[in-house]
Structure formats: structure tokens, C-alpha cells
Amino acid sequence: MSNRKLSVDALVIGGGIAGLQAAIDLGDQGYQVLIVEKAPSIGGKMISLSKVFPTLDCSSCICTPRMAAASHHKNISIMTYAEVEATTRTHDGFEATVLQKPRYVMEDDCTGCRLCEFACPVELPHEFEGGLGARKAVYVPFNNAIPQIALVDLENCILCGRCEKVCPTKAINFLQEPERVTVEAGAVILATGYTLSDMSAKEQYGGGRLKNVLDGLQVERLLAPHGPYGRVLRPGDGKIPDSVAYVQCAGSRDRSLGVPYCSRVCCMYAIKQAMLLSGSLPLVDITIYYMDIRAFGKGFEQFYQNAKAMGIEFVKAKVAKITEDDQQNPVLRIEVMEEDGRVEERTHDMVVLSPAVLPGWDPSRAVLVDTDDEDGFVHCVQPKLAPGYTSQAGIFVAGNAAGPKDIPDSIVEAGAAAAEASAYLRGIGRRGYEPEPASGDRSALVGEVT
Amino acid sequence: MSVRVNPDLREELMGFGGDDVSACMNCGNCTAICPLSKDSTVFPRKAIRYMQLGMKDHLFRSPEPWLCYYCGECSDTCPRDANPGETMMAARRYLTSLYDWTGLSKRLYLSAAWELGLLLFVALIVGALFLFLHGPLVRDHVELTTFAPTAWVELGDWILAAMLSFFLLTNAYRMSRAILGGEKVPLSLGLREFKTLLIHGVTQKRWQECESPTRWLKHLLLVTAYATMLLMVVVFLRWFQTDEIRSIWHPTRLLGYYATAILLYVTADAMISRLRKREQIHKHSDLTDWMFLILLFLTTLTGIFVHAFRLADWPMPTYIIYVIHLMIAVPMLVIEVPFGKWAHLLYRPLAVYLTTVRDKMKAAPAGTQASAG
Numbered sequence: 001m002s003n004r005k006l007s008v009d010a011l012v013i014g015g016g017i018a019g020l021q022a023a024i025d026l027g028d029q030g031y032q033v034l035i036v037e038k039a040p041s042i043g044g045k046m047i048s049l050s051k052v053f054p055t056l057d058c059s060s061c062i063c064t065p066r067m068a069a070a071s072h073h074k075n076i077s078i079m080t081y082a083e084v085e086a087t088t089r090t091h092d093g094f095e096a097t098v099l100q101k102p103r104y105v106m107e108d109d110c111t112g113c114r115l116c117e118f119a120c121p122v123e124l125p126h127e128f129e130g131g132l133g134a135r136k137a138v139y140v141p142f143n144n145a146i147p148q149i150a151l152v153d154l155e156n157c158i159l160c161g162r163c164e165k166v167c168p169t170k171a172i173n174f175l176q177e178p179e180r181v182t183v184e185a186g187a188v189i190l191a192t193g194y195t196l197s198d199m200s201a202k203e204q205y206g207g208g209r210l211k212n213v214l215d216g217l218q219v220e221r222l223l224a225p226h227g228p229y230g231r232v233l234r235p236g237d238g239k240i241p242d243s244v245a246y247v248q249c250a251g252s253r254d255r256s257l258g259v260p261y262c263s264r265v266c267c268m269y270a271i272k273q274a275m276l277l278s279g280s281l282p283l284v285d286i287t288i289y290y291m292d293i294r295a296f297g298k299g300f301e302q303f304y305q306n307a308k309a310m311g312i313e314f315v316k317a318k319v320a321k322i323t324e325d326d327q328q329n330p331v332l333r334i335e336v337m338e339e340d341g342r343v344e345e346r347t348h349d350m351v352v353l354s355p356a357v358l359p360g361w362d363p364s365r366a367v368l369v370d371t372d373d374e375d376g377f378v379h380c381v382q383p384k385l386a387p388g389y390t391s392q393a394g395i396f397v398a399g400n401a402a403g404p405k406d407i408p409d410s411i412v413e414a415g416a417a418a419a420e421a422s423a424y425l426r427g428i429g430r431r432g433y434e435p436e437p438a439s440g441d442r443s444a445l446v447g448e449v450t
Numbered sequence: 451m452s453v454r455v456n457p458d459l460r461e462e463l464m465g466f467g468g469d470d471v472s473a474c475m476n477c478g479n480c481t482a483i484c485p486l487s488k489d490s491t492v493f494p495r496k497a498i499r500y501m502q503l504g505m506k507d508h509l510f511r512s513p514e515p516w517l518c519y520y521c522g523e524c525s526d527t528c529p530r531d532a533n534p535g536e537t538m539m540a541a542r543r544y545l546t547s548l549y550d551w552t553g554l555s556k557r558l559y560l561s562a563a564w565e566l567g568l569l570l571f572v573a574l575i576v577g578a579l580f581l582f583l584h585g586p587l588v589r590d591h592v593e594l595t596t597f598a599p600t601a602w603v604e605l606g607d608w609i610l611a612a613m614l615s616f617f618l619l620t621n622a623y624r625m626s627r628a629i630l631g632g633e634k635v636p637l638s639l640g641l642r643e644f645k646t647l648l649i650h651g652v653t654q655k656r657w658q659e660c661e662s663p664t665r666w667l668k669h670l671l672l673v674t675a676y677a678t679m680l681l682m683v684v685v686f687l688r689w690f691q692t693d694e695i696r697s698i699w700h701p702t703r704l705l706g707y708y709a710t711a712i713l714l715y716v717t718a719d720a721m722i723s724r725l726r727k728r729e730q731i732h733k734h735s736d737l738t739d740w741m742f743l744i745l746l747f748l749t750t751l752t753g754i755f756v757h758a759f760r761l762a763d764w765p766m767p768t769y770i771i772y773v774i775h776l777m778i779a780v781p782m783l784v785i786e787v788p789f790g791k792w793a794h795l796l797y798r799p800l801a802v803y804l805t806t807v808r809d810k811m812k813a814a815p816a817g818t819q820a821s822a823g
Contacts, residue, residue: 204483204527249477254529291477291529318529320482335478341492343482 004181008032008077010421011096011185013084013367014360016044017063018399018410019191020070025418026189027075031425034183035070036098038361040081041145043067044193048128048142050223052407053272054303060144060224067146079181080147087367093186094394102176104152105138109171112140112148116163116172124156126228130218132235133228138163138172143226187394187421190367190378191414193360194400197251197259205250205322205353206330211236213322213330213351216269223276232280234350236328241284241349244277245332246270247319248290251356259356261375264404266354267294271307273352278310287313287348289334297406322351357404368392377403388417396420456504463501465560466547467736468540471501473532480524480534485659490809491517494524494534497541510548513629515541516794516801521660522730536734543738546793549621549628555789562737565785569741572781580773592760592768595693603691607684610783617788622796629804639810646806651799665731668716673795675712678705695761706757710750717747742791745782752778 008031012023015037023033035042046052047067049059070076081103087096105116120136128135128142137157140150152163152172164172196215199208206213212234214222221227234241248270252263267290274286293314295304308314317334325331330351336344359376363369370379370391378397382389388396398417399410460471474495481487481495493514500509518538525535547556557564585596650656654673657666682690682705690702697703721743723732752775759768786792 249529255531256527256529291475318477318479318482320479320527333482335481335487335492335495337476337478337495341478341481341496342489343484343487343492 004179005184006034006077006181007184008034009185009425010034010187010189011036011084011094011183012189012191013363014044014191014193014399014401015039015042015070015078015080016191016193016399016410017046017066017407018193018401018414019044019189020066021411021414022189022191022398022418022421023070023076024066024073025415026421027070027073029418029422031075031422033073033076034185035076035078036082036084036096036183037078037080038083039141040103040149040151041141041147042070042078042080043144043146045217046407047144048130048217048224049220050225050227051272051276053268054297054299056272056275059220064144067144071146078147081151082181084366085180086365087188089368089392089394090184093184094188096183096185096188098181098183100179100181102178103149104154104172104174104176105150106169106171106173106176107147107149109169110149111169111171112150113168114140114150115166115168116150119162119166121160121162122156122158124153129221129228130215132218132221186425187396188367189414189417189421190363190369190390190395190397190401191399191417192363192401194357194404195360197257197356197358199353199355201251201257201355202254204320205247206324210322210324210328210330210351212241212324212328212349213353215353215355216266216273219273219277219352220269223273223280232277239349240281243285243287243348244274244350244352245330245346245348246274246286246288246290246352246354247322247332248288248354249318250353252354253291254356257356259358259375261404262294263354263357264294265357265406268297268300268303268406270352270354271295271304271312274312275307275310278312285313287315287346289315289317289319289332291316291318297408357400360400363401367395369395369397375403377401386420387413388420394421394424396424453503453505456506459501459504459506459509463537463540463544466540466543467559467734467738468501468537468544469533469734471498471532471537473530474498474502474534474537475530475532476502477529479527479529483523483527484518485521485523485661486517486519486656490812491805493518494538498532498534498537501537501541509541510545511628511631512541512545513801513805514538515545516798517656517805518542519654519657519660520731521662523661525730525733533734535730539734539736542794542797543736543791545625546621546790546797549625549793549797550617550789551620551624552617552789558785558789559736559738565737565741569745569781569785572784573777576777576780577773580776584769584773587765587769589765592763592765593693594691594756594760594768594772597769598691598772600688600691604687607687610780611684614783614787618793618796621788621793622800625797625800626804629801630808633808633811635807635811639807643803643807643810647799647803649799650802651795654798656802668719671712672716675709675716678709679713682706682709693760710754713746713750714754717743717750721747738791742786745778745786749775749779749782 010026010031010033012019012033012035015035019035023035026033043063046059046063052059071078082098082100085097085099087094116138117136120138122137123134125131126133126135138150138152140148196217199215222232248266251257252259270288277284277286293304295301316338319332319334321333323331329347329349332346334344336342364371372379378401379391380387380402381391390397396417398413476495478495481492487493491514497512497514515538520535522535525533528534543559547559585599588596654669723729724735727733752771755771756775759771
């Protein structure tokens with residue numbers, strides 16, 4: 001295995017909207033930046049969303065230009081399908097070992113023509129579509145993926161060789177090996193995002209077995225113009241749903257599931273999706289079962305009031321149980337608290353859960369920084385005055401890596417982290433936040449920013 | 451209707467072993483997950499709300515804590531780890547103390563010294579009675595009926611039974627008044643629904659609706675064993691307490707063995723489960739929960755010894771263990787039945803009965819109105 005060496009000013013871990021924004025902000029200032037993204041495309045979660053609250057802008061229309069800007073930026077290089085394995089502090093910054101996973105497709109040769117994809121006989125659930133659509137065993141991650149390079153899912157590949165035969169540039173290479181790249185960087189920005197808690201986490205909600213119970217991200221795909229079905233259908237039987245229910249806090253604010261905190265985005269995305277569903281299915285009845293509606297951002301309360309005015313029903317109740325009737329309709333059990341407190345079972349055609357927002361990656365082993373014991377998000381040593389500071393001088397954090405937050409907040413934090421990193425690279429410490437003296441001594445790594 | 455908030459109730463309840471009810475955020479998960487919460491009686495959230503606001507009168511009038519059989523699903527899934535199941539248990543202890551007009555129940559629940567002291571006091575009275583009033587000691591073979599003449603013991607039984615019934619029934623009357631809110635029940639309805647009381651008292655069948663059926667089975671077995679023993683020592687003592695060694699197939703021996711085996715198994719099982727703290731119902735143990743089990747277990751154990759020593763024909767050990775047996779059994783019954791945890795044997799079926807009656811009374815005038823309209 002060869003050991004390529006790269007040297008940059010800043011290493012950005014994570015190519016979602018926060019990572020891209022931080023990289024662009026640093027790149028624009030003339031710093032050389034490397035983005036390392038573990039997925040085969042940059043864009044993160046945002047590129048899979050339909051529209052964004054509270055403006056109802058098309059998510060792709062905002063995210064794709066950012067992806068393109070980063071990928072075409074003269075100061076930014078991008079490694080996709082790569083993971084940071086280890087980081088050490090050197091005399092003038094950091095040295096990271098990055099594992100480039102093999103795509104089994106020569107990146108320089110692939111043109112993204114997708115002939116391999118059309119020839120492949122294997123069909124698998126598509127991760128990008130929340131498992132609702134299908135992909136092949138060799139595939140370009142999604143339509144607007146950057147880079148437009150195919151990859152082979154070797155675990156599910158039957159090695160029939162059809163892709164190899166049809167590829168016009170002979171880019172398929174089953175002998176590709178993983179490669180370790182050593183990256184020297186003056187500063188690091190963590191923008192590793194989030195993941196949703198698994199649908200199987202709560203047995204009372206069917207443990208992920210109920211076909212017409214989806215999570216918020218799956219419904220984003222149903223609502224996206226280029227989604228898996230091209231329209232809103234319930235996945236169990238393809239029926240157009242007449243009544244859709246949202247179950248809020250289906251993972252967050254629940255100590256019995258080990259997630260005591262609020263995931264911050266679910267109220268707003270449920271309201272947003274309810275509005276969008278009303279647009280796609282004008283006759284649909286939508287009920288949002290909530291514990292509290294948290295509409296705290298700029299324009300959010302108005303957005304919530306608009307949804308109410310549109311006729312979306314808000315019911316204050318924690319859904320205790322979801323079962324299924326013989327037509328695969330999910331049945332919710334609630335206490336009707338706003339009336340006489342009776343227990344009622346309500347049947348809907350489709351149910352959307354708002355699971356918990358969990359850390360997307362545990363950085364503590366690979367990147368030296370501390371995480372919070374309670375939730376696993378990156379520990380912020382100065383949460384008020386310098387929210388981008390981690391327990392390690394020179395390593396900054398932005399977006400959901402530090403805790404659940406929405407797109408506007410992630411972008412603000414990305415800009416802030418870029419500014420902090422820039423100051424750090426130029427040796428300008430903020431008063432009271434002087435970076436630690438650079439040292440090759442590992443014991444220096446333990447020290448916290450004071 | 452205005453409600454005056456009384457923050458003291460929250461702390462008062464914590465004395466009865468309840469968790470801090472202020473942890474509850476009233477999401478309603480507990481009520482909706484509860485397999486027993488239905489129709490006009492929904493819990494636990496409403497009862498917990500009463501506790502949070504200090505609505506003592508509302509709580510006093512609630513049959514709901516008695517309709518809760520502590521399946522534990524509410525506590526398993528509570529988003530705040532607020533232990534609604536244990537809160538209902540604390541509510542039952544609190545209500546037991548409110549129903550009790552003597553005020554003794556409250557002291558027993560709130561103070562370990564009172565609980566243990568009173569148990570010891572009654573035990574010493576029983577011991578003293580035997581010390582001074584026992585019959586002649588036959589030392590060459592066991593003659594229990596001479597040491598403790600059956601007629602005297604039987605008299606003691608009846609006095610005890612009358613006393614306990616008096617306290618328990620007067621307390622139950624107070625409970626009925628509270629739940630019915632002073633409304634007069636038509637006699638015919640009251641009598642017609644009496645079967646509800648009997649059925650639930652004998653079968654405890656609401657427990658079937660909990661997810662785990664084994665607990666219902668264990669409890670039902672325990673009740674049959676307990677009832678068997680109680681009948682034999684109170685009503686049929688003259689057949690049960692005897693110096694004659696009967697055939698192993700004799701009904702009193704068979705019934706005795708059945709009841710003993712069940713009592714021993716179920717109490718031991720419950721104590722182990724309380725130590726392990728795996729099942730929700732056994733995760734939290736108040737002193738009174740422990741005393742209930744320990745005394746029942748020891749009564750059974752000493753009972754076994756009485757029987758064994760009698761069979762072995764060891765006179766003195768038999769007499770001594772017999773006195774110890776009663777020094778455990780009598781205080782247990784005196785303290786626990788009218789003033790403690792055992793009162794639930796009446797309060798639970800009574801609550802089912804009273805809510806059924808109450809609902810039918812409410813439904814009746816509505817029905818006549820509908821037919822008139």
C-alpha cells in the first residue's frame with residue numbers, strides 16, 4: 001500500500017453543508033483546504049432533503065451550488081469515500097491518516113455515464129432514498145452526486161463482469177486496494193454531522209417492522225421531485241395516503257431510550273413536510289402528535305401558525321404505541337389530553353416518526369477531541385463565547401457534530417469555525433483563548449483550551 | 451373550577467416511597483401505554499397531575515390507583531424516567547393511610563420505628579399470653595392441644611378476625627364514600643353488581659391484561675394458598691390443629707402442603723425478584739413491601755417447623771416454635787391487614803366494584819334522557 005502525502009492548511013472532516021461552507025470560507029481566504037467525506041458524494045444530509053424550512057426553498061437548489069463551488073474551488077481538494085483513521089499533533093499542526101476506500105472504479109477514468117449501472121443485474125435498497133428506491137451493485141451515488149463517479153458495492157456484487165464489459169473507458173477495476181494517505185494540516189474542522197436513531201430502537205413503535213411507518217428523512221425523499229416514486233405513495237402497498245400522522249419525539253427527549261435532549265429540528269421539519277404533503281396531496285388529512293412545539297428560530301413561529309391556518313391538526317400527546325391493522329394501516333395509541341383524557345386508538349394511512357438526532361461519527365478515537373459523555377457530541381469548551389472550540393487547540397467544530405441544529409445554524413457555525421481556524425493558522429489567538437504551544441510531545445494533546 | 455396549588459403534597463408522597471412527581475412532564479405516554487387504562491378510568495397521568503398540583507381531594511376520590519396492577523410498562527417507557535408505576539404504588543400507600551381513620555396506617559408507612567416497633571409490640575403480647583397462660587407442658591410426647599388448647603386459640607382467632615374486619619370494613623366504608631362522592635347507590639344496583647366485587651376479589655382477573663401473565667398466575671396461586679391457610683386456622687382450626695398424626699392423604703394435610711408449598715415459593719420468588727430489581731414491579735421496595743414478604747415467608751417457614759417437629763415427636767421444640775410461629779403470624783395480620791399492604795385484598799376489588807356502580811349510575815339518567823328525547 002503506497003502512502004501518499006498531502007499537505008494543506010486546513011483539513012475539514014465531513015462534506016455536508018457545514019463542512020462545505022467552512023471549506024469555502026477558508027478557501028476564499030486563500031487557504032489550501034482538504035475535505036474528507038466518508039460517503040461517496042459530498043452534500044451530506046442536506047442534498048437528500050426536499051425543501052427547507054422556514055422559507056420552503058428547494059434544498060437541492062441551495063445545496064448543489066455549494067457542492068459545485070467547493071468541488072471547483074482552486075484552493076479546495078476533496079476526498080470522498082474516505083475516512084480519517086487517526087490524528088496526531090505535530091510541531092506545526094496535525095498529521096492525519098486518511099483511508100481512501102476502494103471504489104473498484106478508477107476515479108480518473110470514470111465519466112459517470114452510468115452504462116455499468118444499467119448493465120448490472122443486482123438490485124438493492126437505495127441508501128440515499130432511505131431504502132425506498134432501488135440501486136444497483138455498481139452505481140453513481142445519486143443524480144446530483146459530486147463527484148459523478150460510480151462505485152462497486154463489492155459485498156453485494158455477484159462478480160458477473162457485465163459492468164466491466166460495458167464500461168467505455170475500462171474504468172472498472174476489481175483489484176483496487178484501499179489506500180492510506182497522510183495529510184498534514186495546520187488546523188482541523190470537524191463537521192461530521194448527525195445520523196437519525198434507528199427505527200428499531202423503540203419496540204413500542206413497531207421496532208422498524210411496520211411498512212407504513214417511515215422516518216423524516218425517508219419522507220424527504222418521497223417529497224423530493226426526483227424521489228424514489230416520483231410522487232407521494234405509502235411504501236407498504238403503493239396507496240396514496242389519505243391521512244398522515246407525525247409522531248414527534250420518537251426518540252428524542254426520551255430517557256428510556258437514552259436520549260434526554262431535544263433534537264431541535266423535528267418540530268420544524270414535520271411542519272414543513274406537513275405543508276409540502278398538503279401541496280402534493282391536496283385532500284390529505286395531516287395530524288402532528290407532539291409533546292411541545294419548539295418553533296424558536298427566525299420566522300419559525302409564523303411558519304407554525306401558517307401550518308395551523310392551512311388546516312394541519314396539532315394534537316398534544318405522546319404516542320405510546322404504534323401497531324398495525326389488517327390493511328397495514330398504522331394505529332396510534334394516545335391519551336386525548338386536550339379533551340377528557342380518554343385513551344384512543346387512531347388509525348392513519350401512513351405514520352412519520354421524528355427519530356432522535358444522534359452524532360454522525362465518534363471522533364474521540366481518531367481526532368483527539370473530547371465528546372460529551374451524556375450524548376456523544378463533540379464537547380465544546382467555550383459553548384457561549386467560542387462555540388467552535390473543542391478540547392484541542394487547532395481543532396474546531398461546526399454543525400451537528402457539536403449537537404443537533406438546523407441548516408442556518410450549521411452554516412453560521414461553519415463560518416465561525418472557519419474564522420477561528422483562520423485566526424489559529426495565522427497565529428492570532430483570541431484573548432483568553434491562546435492556542436497551546438505547538439509541541440510534538442503527546443502529553444500536550446491531553447491539555448484543554450482554557 | 452379553581453384549584454389551589456398545594457406544593458406540600460409532593461413531598462408528603464415522597465414519604466410514602468413515591469419518586470419525585472415533579473419529574474413528570476405530563477406527556478401522557480403512561481396513560482396511553484397502560485393496558486388497563488380505559489373507559490372512564492384513565493391513569494396514571496391524571497393521578498400524577500393531582501399529586502403535582504396538590505389536589506388532595508381529587509386524589510382521595512380517585513379509585514384509579516387501585517385499578518393499576520403495576521404491569522410496569524409505563525415505567526419502562528416513561529420518557530422522563532419518572533416511574534409512574536411506582537408513583538401509583540405510593541398513591542396506594544397514601545390512600546390506605548387516608549382511608550384509615552385511626553391514623554395508625556400513616557404512622558406505619560412514614561416511620562420504620564412505628565412499623566417495626568408495633569410489630570414487635572404485638573409479637574411480645576402474643577409471647578406474653580403464651581408465657582403466662584399456656585396449658586400444661588406434656589414432655590414425653592407432643593400434645594399441642596394441651597399446651598395451647600384449641601378452644602382458646604380459636605377464641606383468639608375469632609376476636610382477632612372481628613377486630614381486623616371491623617377496622618378493614620370501616621376503612622373500606624370511608625373509601626366507598628370518597629369514591630362515590632357521597633352519592634346514594636340504588637340498593638338493587640349495589641346488590642346486582644356485587645358479583646363484580648366477588649369475581650375480582652377471587653380471580654384478580656384484571657391482571658391478565660398486563661403483558662406478563664405469569665405474575666397473575668403467581669398472585670392467584672398465592673391468594674388460593676393464603677385463603678386456604680386462613681380458612682384452616684380461623685374457621686377449621688379444630689380440624690387443623692390436632693395432635694393426631696393423620697394419613698398423608700387426609701384433606702387437611704394435603705391442603706396444608708399445597709398452601710405451604712405455594713406460600714414458600716411465591717414469597718421466596720418475590721423476595722429474590724425484589725433483590726434483583728429486574729422486573730419493573732420489583733425495582734423499588736419500601737420497608738412495608740419487605741415486611742409483607744418477610745413476615746409471610748417466616749410464618750410459612752415456622753409453620754413447616756411446627757409440623758416437622760410434631761411429626762418427629764419433639765415436644766419442647768414444637769411448643770417453642772409454635773409460639774414463635776404465632777408471634778410472627780399474629781402481628782403480621784394485625785398490622786398488615788387493616789393498616790398496611792394487605793388491605794389491598796379488599797380495596798382493589800372494591801375499587802372495581804365502585805367504579806362499575808358509579809359508571810352505571812352516571813349512564814342510567816343519561817339513558818333515560820335519551821329515550822325521553
